[in-house]
Amino acid sequence: MQKPTNSPFSIFNSQLITFIRKEFYHVFRDSKTLLMLFGLPIIMITLFGFALTNEIKNSRIVICDNAKDKASQRIITQLEASKYFEIEKTLWSHTQIEDAFRSGRIKLVVVFPANFYYELMHLKKAQIQILADASDPNTATTLTSYVSTIVSDYQKELMQDNKFPYQIIPVTRMLYNPELKGATNFVPGVISLVLMLICVMMTSVSIVREKEKGTMEILLVSPMNPFLVIIAKAVPYFILSLINLTVILVMSVYLLDLPLNGNIGLLYFESSLFIITALSLGLLISNSTDSQQTAMLISLMGMLIPTMLFTGFLYPLENMPLPLRIIANIVPSKWYYIIVKSIMIKGLGFSAIWKESLILCFMTFFLLMVSVRKFKIRLE
Amino acid sequence: MDVFLNNIRKTYNKGSIIAVDDVSFGVERGELFGLIGPDGAGKTSIFRMLTTLLLPDSGNGSVTGFDIVKDYKKIRNTVGYMPGKFSLYQDLSVEENLTFFATIFNTTVKANYDLIKDIYIQIEPFKNRRAGNLSGGMKQKLALCCALIHRPTVLFLDEPTTGVDTVSRKEFWEMLKRLKQEGITILVSTPYMDEATLCERIALMQNGKILSVDTPNNITGQYQSALYAIKATDMSGLLKELRNNELIKSCYSFGEYHHISLKGENADNHSKLIASLERNGHSEIECKKIDATIEDCFINLMENKTTS
Numbered sequence: 001m002q003k004p005t006n007s008p009f010s011i012f013n014s015q016l017i018t019f020i021r022k023e024f025y026h027v028f029r030d031s032k033t034l035l036m037l038f039g040l041p042i043i044m045i046t047l048f049g050f051a052l053t054n055e056i057k058n059s060r061i062v063i064c065d066n067a068k069d070k071a072s073q074r075i076i077t078q079l080e081a082s083k084y085f086e087i088e089k090t091l092w093s094h095t096q097i098e099d100a101f102r103s104g105r106i107k108l109v110v111v112f113p114a115n116f117y118y119e120l121m122h123l124k125k126a127q128i129q130i131l132a133d134a135s136d137p138n139t140a141t142t143l144t145s146y147v148s149t150i151v152s153d154y155q156k157e158l159m160q161d162n163k164f165p166y167q168i169i170p171v172t173r174m175l176y177n178p179e180l181k182g183a184t185n186f187v188p189g190v191i192s193l194v195l196m197l198i199c200v201m202m203t204s205v206s207i208v209r210e211k212e213k214g215t216m217e218i219l220l221v222s223p224m225n226p227f228l229v230i231i232a233k234a235v236p237y238f239i240l241s242l243i244n245l246t247v248i249l250v251m252s253v254y255l256l257d258l259p260l261n262g263n264i265g266l267l268y269f270e271s272s273l274f275i276i277t278a279l280s281l282g283l284l285i286s287n288s289t290d291s292q293q294t295a296m297l298i299s300l301m302g303m304l305i306p307t308m309l310f311t312g313f314l315y316p317l318e319n320m321p322l323p324l325r326i327i328a329n330i331v332p333s334k335w336y337y338i339i340v341k342s343i344m345i346k347g348l349g350f351s352a353i354w355k356e357s358l359i360l361c362f363m364t365f366f367l368l369m370v371s372v373r374k375f376k377i378r379l380e
Numbered sequence: 381m382d383v384f385l386n387n388i389r390k391t392y393n394k395g396s397i398i399a400v401d402d403v404s405f406g407v408e409r410g411e412l413f414g415l416i417g418p419d420g421a422g423k424t425s426i427f428r429m430l431t432t433l434l435l436p437d438s439g440n441g442s443v444t445g446f447d448i449v450k451d452y453k454k455i456r457n458t459v460g461y462m463p464g465k466f467s468l469y470q471d472l473s474v475e476e477n478l479t480f481f482a483t484i485f486n487t488t489v490k491a492n493y494d495l496i497k498d499i500y501i502q503i504e505p506f507k508n509r510r511a512g513n514l515s516g517g518m519k520q521k522l523a524l525c526c527a528l529i530h531r532p533t534v535l536f537l538d539e540p541t542t543g544v545d546t547v548s549r550k551e552f553w554e555m556l557k558r559l560k561q562e563g564i565t566i567l568v569s570t571p572y573m574d575e576a577t578l579c580e581r582i583a584l585m586q587n588g589k590i591l592s593v594d595t596p597n598n599i600t601g602q603y604q605s606a607l608y609a610i611k612a613t614d615m616s617g618l619l620k621e622l623r624n625n626e627l628i629k630s631c632y633s634f635g636e637y638h639h640i641s642l643k644g645e646n647a648d649n650h651s652k653l654i655a656s657l658e659r660n661g662h663s664e665i666e667c668k669k670i671d672a673t674i675e676d677c678f679i680n681l682m683e684n685k686t687t688s
Contacts (some may be wrong), residue, residue, distance in 0.1 A: 015484060018480055019480075022472065022480055215467050217428075217463045218468075218527075220456070221432065222484050223457045377452075378434060380435075
């Protein structure tokens with residue numbers, strides 16, 4: 001046998017690098033994998049993004065103008081001018097409003113109290129009630145904020161002629177969903193969903209493919225350390241996932257006008273942690289299955305559904321029964337979702353998310369231990 | 381002994397399927413050894429145990445002095461293995477596959493190029509082609525190159541010629557002979573009996589058991605009864621009649637002839653048989669005495685096993 005001339009360290013490296021390069025060949029030469037890898041996130045972001053904007057245009061809102069004075073008329077004209085609303089003016093009682101919400105015909109109701117202008121002028125303070133159907137939280141939040149903006153514009157208008165500030169206080173009530181799930185929630189959700197799906201599915205399928213095609217037999221009967229095989233499998237998908245994350249972030253900031261309030265370095269650091277969690281899960285699946293189809297099915301069914309249900313971006317976790325809330329705790333994307341929201345939307349630092357990060361660390365450690373123990377150095 | 385198996389037994393499905401049943405044999409250093417037997421005989425299981433991919437249920441074995449259970453890492457460092465299924469990366473080119481396996485085995489293509497040169501120059505014109513687009517024969521050549529690239533001391537080839545055309549099969553055996561001269565011990569398995577004579581020694585296998593281990597010449601030489609090849613116009617009718625004839629010890633179709641062996645050593649039996657066949661309306665009967673092939677011996681051994 002030919003004795004290696006290089007030092008063991010460089011041999012270790014060249015084996016790994018060659019293997020990683022081979023993995024990249026697999027990815028870039030398979031159009032289906034490429035489509036999955038980069039098509040899926042782009043499609044999801046675009047779908048979510050445009051579904052959202054379509055929803056808000058021409059929403060039917062009802063205005064109950066009990067005041068019918070100068071101030072209320074002015075605000076109503078502004079609302080009518082907006083392209084987002086289709087206005088219906090009636091005088092409804094609260095029960096009528098309730099019924100209209102239940103039938104789903106209207107999205108939002110603005111109620112002006114009687115003596116609106118009078119109170120504003122004399123008490124320097126008036127209330128306006130905004131009721132929104134928050135069973136569709138994204139729409140409700142967006143519509144409410146539009147109305148509030150229009151109201152505060154009017155407030156500024158008044159301020160110009162008077163030194164004393166007039167205060168119009170929009171009293172907002174979110175019906176059916178008091179937790180106030182915002183429109184910005186879905187991007188962190190999509191990020192966790194996409195990373196979860198791609199990392200788990202791609203790693204599990206790529207290792208199982210070696211078993212199915214018989215190349216694992218040759219790799220096992222070689223001097224290469226089996227754990228090096230695992231590392232070499234994980235590295236390309238780790239890099240590709242980070243690229244994916246960048247694509248999603250760029251799209252959501254520039255296409256969907258989402259804020260990126262927190263530290264981007266921290267976001268990437270936490271994302272790397274989550275990607276490693278997902279990769280370990282993929283390894284575990286690949287060590288427990290023998291065919292690409294089974295691996296694909298387990299990844300899809302086992303990851304997609306819990307991620308959608310228990311992450312909290314489609315269905316608020318707070319409204320779930322206790323057993324489901326407990327189950328949600330073992331879904332890694334739940335914790336990552338909280339982290340991304342805290343960094344991206346709230347702009348918080350590491351001190352606010354260290355608990356979630358620690359949970360992800362423990363999960364990764366546990367998954368890695370189990371998959372290493374389950375890794376077969378033989379065929380059975 | 382370079383490769384050595386002692387009372388190896390292997391079962392699947394918790395013992396319900398016996399794949400290898402009490403098998404023992406040894407292979408000398410530099411020998412070209414063949415495992416011959418039909419599908420399901422247990423050839424692949426033996427190869428996988430020798431290459432440390434499977435653990436035997438009982439028995440022990442060694443490859444170049446290393447125990448197949450305990451020293452699996454050392455065996456994996458030294459042997460070359462070519463599985464029965466084409467197991468290279470179909471989406472990588474010929475050259476990429478070769479370089480990949482060279483690196484995995486801690487070596488370079490350049491370092492051992494002289495060993496694979498004769499084989500590699502045949503596929504070199506296609507070195508940029510994806511392995512998946514190669515013909516069956518070329519795939520085998522590439523797989524052999526990849527299995528040889530680290531200059532293994534023992535080479536395991538599991539059914540290397542299955543699904544390969546006749547010309548490529550012939551070439552493949554030529555290559556094996558050349559490799560033997562390099563001092564590499566070669567274990568090869570094949571379901572084709574005609575390839576048995578190309579090995580130095582063979583083990584005939586059936587249902588997980590070894591029927592015989594010897595040189596091909598010794599095995600054919602041990603065939604005891606006289607063997608005839610017989611042909612007539614109505615071949616299927618002839619076979620049916622021969623089976624019911626009391627002079628016949630065994631009979632089976634073999635290419636364009638039926639091979640028969642007669643009971644007893646009486647020379648009259650032969651002419652008696654021809655006469656009775658002619659009486660029963662068979663025409664253009666051609667019957668000649670032949671030397672036994674490996675396949676005849678295999679069938680003979682198999683029948684002895686079932687009757688005993």
